[in-house]
Amino acid sequence: MEFLDQIRSFPEQIMSRNFFHIDRDFNNIVISGMGGSGIVGRIFSELYGMCPVQVVSDYEIPHYVNAKTLFIAISYSGNTEETLATVKQAREKGAQIKVITSGGELSKLGYETVKVPSGMQPRNALGYMLSPLLNSLMKIEQSEIDGAHEVLQTIERESSKLKQMAEEICSVGLVPWIVGYEPYVSTAYRWKTQFNENGKILAINSTIPELNHNETMPLKLSYGRERFYFISLGNPSLERTGKRLRITSDLTGIKFNNVKEYGSTMLQKVLSMIHSGDYISYYVAKIRGLDPMDVSLIEELKSRLS
């Protein structure tokens, strides 16, 4: 499938009815995943909230994992070495293990597995990997999902502003700095990684109100401020956070380029913002004349590691 068609399949992906069974009670969730697979856990944890959720993007799981832990391993390829290492540890600790993957080693370990379609870049399969978490662990009305599907289909048509931003970013070689806040904290990280992976440009994300406690002074006083392109995502869920954003801009002289959200519920808004990040990072690759699909260095690194 062409890269752009992979991006375009996102509205369909979130209609997936896949889910896993909860076999027994749990009092915490650990989601293990790297990169485009791990981001699924981060997005989910910001939407959930019914128990502690820790996302592990590393080789080792927390000491506390035990039989009361719901352990969800997400690896699109099914062969991610960090994720496979964590599953082995989770099994030794007796955790309840579920798997989301398109195949690979992970699909052969005998755990209940949600199989997602193969042949895509992991970062383009976010909807397929997120849906089973929403379906299994959150009670979301089908009408809300249908509404999200509708909203997401409008993003590409509305993306001329995103294309223009991509041009502003690339024309003088600026590094995007995405400012997130509830409910877009994980989405800001997703945008950063999409600029990295699709656009092959460095990118930064930070969070309001935390930003005010450390980045306010350097946003005014640091050399190099002019090398960044600051982006704010939609409207923060709290008015006082929005006030912080306006005052920060006022005090530092930094202009935050705002990206509009679509939809009416929090889930719809978050999904729409994620999808806008897919397009803007895709446009960056196109403007730079690079292949957004290219992951050659990561493949080379994996082969040198093994």
Added chain:
Amino acid sequence: MEFLDQIRSFPEQIMSRNFFHIDRDFNNIVISGMGGSGIVGRIFSELYGMCPVQVVSDYEIPHYVNAKTLFIAISYSGNTEETLATVKQAREKGAQIKVITSGGELSKLGYETVKVPSGMQPRNALGYMLSPLLNSLMKIEQSEIDGAHEVLQTIERESSKLKQMAEEICSVGLVPWIVGYEPYVSTAYRWKTQFNENGKILAINSTIPELNHNETMPLKLSYGRERFYFISLGNPSLERTGKRLRITSDLTGIKFNNVKEYGSTMLQKVLSMIHSGDYISYYVAKIRGLDPMDVSLIEELKSRLS
């Protein structure tokens, strides 16, 4: 107290015997704190591991907080509006609440409170605020603390390399990019915020192995790579992480400027690395002719918010 003397008091601070009592069982910990106070929770959570620890640096606490939650509010001033908002919510949910502060509103709410010395910049009181967490929740031998005290006293004497790095950073206006990994993930964030707060320069942190899944391609292909100064912190706890660092450097051509750790235990190494970050960021301020103490814009922002 002079700013440099505040930094120099860190070895003494970690000798603090302050602690709080655990009144009843808990199955998760939520630590609420912003900026220089919130970082205490992040450092602790990387060292702990006996149950889920979520650090909240925002106005709202997670939905799951209940009577089985140990809720620790950390605000050096005791007047941080975000932290005060979270304590109110935690009380409504019946959480077991503990406070670490030097005074302010937070000290007047009637919770068991560890009082730390006042009159410092919060970021310079990290040792005072971290000690009660270590003393109350982790069994650390006094000999390990004594050893840390000894190790930390050597950092300033050994800091000529740090001063040289600060000069390299400032001479051509580079933005520090600190690469962390276990056990230095939170320490990398601390370094970032110290460059921000003391040096008044922008700074970035990221983590291996997660970095390999998104930043590898742009570290090679992005414009603007030359505007950053990459720093790696000591030796990673896993050899395969070290191997990733070396291969990443090899594939991308990025030079990681390594900072040596001191001490023999993980706690000692982490504390030594934190303290090295205090000095390098202090040197940046001095080289730039700025006052590392200055937080005028943050004060202005707070007054405009209220």
